[in-house]
Amino acid sequence: MKIFQKEVKLKSRERGFHLITEEIISQFSEIKNIEIGFLQVFIKHTSAGLTINENADPTVREDFETHFDKMVPENQSNYKHTLEGPDDMPAHIKSSLTGSSVLIPVTNGKLNLGTWQGIYLCEHRNHGGARKVVITAYGN
């Protein structure tokens, strides 16, 4: 089995849902060496997540942010973990709702995504900074 792994810092992004497919691929040319296999992106944080969704209309990403803020609101009186600010505890919960990694099939050296699919960084903190991800590709 071939396996390639790299830790990468994504550029800092504001709170919201962001398309990062190109940033991932451009930093990981090793994927070309995999005929059949997978690429995993794993985020090493607990207040930002990853998911796969629509790669075209930016309003999809805006509506994601709107809905997540409604589904996991800030300043709930029953939150106990409030020391790090009102955006912190909701950020933890939101991260677990999408999850901290994506695992994408690779076919002939390329991500085998659907036409409309892209990788999202889900940044749930107001000032999350540059997020670290571990990128691993493996296969034959």
Place this chain on the structure above:
Amino acid sequence: MKIFQKEVKLKSRERGFHLITEEIISQFSEIKNIEIGFLQVFIKHTSAGLTINENADPTVREDFETHFDKMVPENQSNYKHTLEGPDDMPAHIKSSLTGSSVLIPVTNGKLNLGTWQGIYLCEHRNHGGARKVVITAYGN
């Protein structure tokens, strides 16, 4: 490492949560060649998802649909991405809540699922059509 990959069109299903374990397995006999490893099913769409849940009582799947419709309602005045119909933006959000793939351990040529576990196709569009999935099995 052995690795087998196939792109398959699932039969068209109505909106809701559907058990597809048998449809997946019946189209992928290659799994028998894996003694220890994994099967991944990855859906190439952004308005339908995959998850693992109860494989017996059909009312579980009905209650999933009821709850997801309540948790991510249609026709919210703050949605901007509305051009493709009221079921579209909620479908994107719902898809990311379950995720677009499942990764199941394989033991002795078979899915190592719990007694009550099955693979669900979560069809969130009113007319989603036949959904494409990439099925990959790998291991020794």
Place this chain on the structure above:
Amino acid sequence: MKIFQKEVKLKSRERGFHLITEEIISQFSEIKNIEIGFLQVFIKHTSAGLTINENADPTVREDFETHFDKMVPENQSNYKHTLEGPDDMPAHIKSSLTGSSVLIPVTNGKLNLGTWQGIYLCEHRNHGGARKVVITAYGN
């Protein structure tokens, strides 16, 4: 490719979110043999899930429980699957929101988690009992 797989019974835990990183690692020393690869933990149940989140302040785990109970409430009049008690159907839905497995990169024989990341068992039943997980490590 090296691959190691083991089925393990986690000790019984009360309803809520629980940190199980140490329990997993201590039962799976095989991970030391993997230089670059992955560890997957897969839960063989449909009313408990797994996720990765904050490993330090216990109030994070309490707030997770509070929020999940609010996001997927019990005793909804529109639930049909009620025979196994009011905590059962919500438990199925909550399990699919976090998912039934985590896939963590391994680097130099260790889980390559972020400083604040740990593995959570999300126990959604009042009396879930000892949960079975399949642990698989693979890589070079």
